[in-house]
Amino acid sequence: MGLTCKRRVLTGLLGAAVASGLTTLILFLVEATDVLLPADSKFGIVFDAGSSHTSVFVYRWPADKENDTGVVSQASACQVKGPGISSYASNPTEAGESLQGCLEEALALIPEARRPETPMFLGATAGMRLLSRKNSSQAEDIFAVVSRVLGQSPVDFRGAELLAGQDEGALGWITINYVLGMLVKSSRAPVIRHPCYHSGYRGSLAPAPLYESPCVHIAAPPDLTRNLTVEGTGNPWACVAALRRLFNFSSCVGRAHCAFNGVYQPPVQGRFYAFSNFYYTFHFLNLTSRQPLAAVNATIWEFCRRPWKLVEASFPGQDHWLRDYCASGLYILTLLLEGFGFSEETWPDLEFRKQAGGTDIGWTLGYMLNLTNMIPAEAPALWRAESYRVWVAGVVFVVLTLVTILGAAAVQLFWPQD
Missing domain, CATH: 3.30.420.40 (ATPase, nucleotide binding domain)
Incomplete structure (x- = not known):
């Protein structure tokens, strides 16, 4: 006795469901590849x-x-x-x-x-x-x-x-x-007349954070302070003279490619970045926009010549570090120009920056x-994954499998008996 129409339709749908399901299983198992998940x-x-x-x-x-x-x-x-x-x-x-x-x-x-x-x-x-x-x-x-x-x-x-x-x-x-991508001593002291500071500067005040500036820690030589009337933020000429003594440029006289203290240094070339207190001092003086050396030099000396009362009035609320900007500015200029050998030609290669590449420099x-280097690495997790095309084909066959199963169920439930 031959199969009824309902039975033939139901058998065809179930066969299609089984074939589609097996195809889906083969795609997901046979074509899967090993992939490393992004590391934590x-x-x-x-x-x-x-x-x-x-x-x-x-x-x-x-x-x-x-x-x-x-x-x-x-x-x-x-x-x-x-x-x-x-x-x-x-x-x-x-x-x-x-x-x-x-x-x-x-x-x-x-x-x-x-x-x-x-x-x-x-x-x-x-x-x-x-x-x-x-x-x-x-x-x-x-x-x-x-x-x-x-x-x-x-x-x-x-x-x-x-x-x-x-x-x-x-x-x-x-x-x-x-x-x-490339890889001091401080003590309670009477008011002193220091060439790098205004006449009201006390030796016990906190110094500038820029290393150990002679304008902070080293008393000016007697010949620089004797009979000296200090006005404004200090005496910039005497301050530079004190700086030159600290750096000991005299040991480089007659010697080529010498920085200070007789230390060899090749000629300045390439890109340079100045940060930390170099940046903060020049930022205060509005000198971080790659101004030419002449403008930088003029700005620092003009600031150092201002009467101290005028400086205090011009920058209210900055008393803590205000007294140090003249000394730091002169220190930076002396170090970079006479110590490291920057010049009008190489000054444009120097940038004063707080950040680089979105990262604070320090x-x-x-x-x-x-x-x-001392923290152990972790191996990334290993998972099985499909290629995009295989994944799409697998989804299509999953849908076909569900459709045929639902069709078979509908035939069984709602198709009248022959």
Whole structure:
């Protein structure tokens, strides 16, 4: 007895469903390939405890790294409210409390699962170097409080340390080349007449953060201050003379390619970036737009010649660093022109920058790049995946399978018996 019409239709639909289903299974199993999913991110936190303020940077890099070094990018930056931690010498507890706000902001960016393995480091620079020389016990108290506060956070705290000037410079060099794709003593003293400062400057005031300027730490030679009436921000001629003595340019007389102190230096060539206090000083003086050397020189000397009362009136609310800009400006000019040999021709190759490639320029990124070498890489997850065309074909056959099954069910339920 032959099959009825209903039975033939139902058999055809079920056969089509089975064939479509098997085709889908073959596509998804046989044609699948191994793929590596994008690596998860790792994080690091670095506190830059400078003389004027503390900045907190969060960095991230793919967990699988590249050539054993993380491809690090800046995830966030936060400036701590208040002065640098060295300013809390009389109350170290406040130094630790001041860091809490930016620490919480940094932690908010890091997934909880990643926090225990996230390294965190605080490096203190100029301000704490000076405090360590002036009063080492006060500096130790500040480091102890800061370490206790940061050590209580849910990350891998690597310590709070005094960063050597050579390390700060080397790590800054790493940072700028990476982002560009290249790889004192102080005491209570009477009012002194110093050639780099106005006549009301006291020797006990905090110095400028730019290294150890002679206009801050080194008393002017007697022949420069004897019978000298200081006006305005200071005596720029005498200040430059003091700077030249510090750099010891006399040891380079008659010697080609000499920087200072008799140190060899090849002629200046290529691109150069000046950052940190070099940038902040020139930014205050509106000299970061690549002005010609003549304009830079004229601006600095004009500022240094202004009467101090006029300077204070022209820049209200900037008393803390205002006294240092003349000294820092002259220091920078003397160092770059007479020390490193920049000239009218090479000055355009020098840029004063705070950021490059969207990243703050300083030692912190260089530190994190170096630290990633000691953090194990994670292998990316291995998954099975289909090519786009195979995936589309698979979806089509899945739909056909469902349609034929639904059709078979409809025939079974609603087709009358023959």
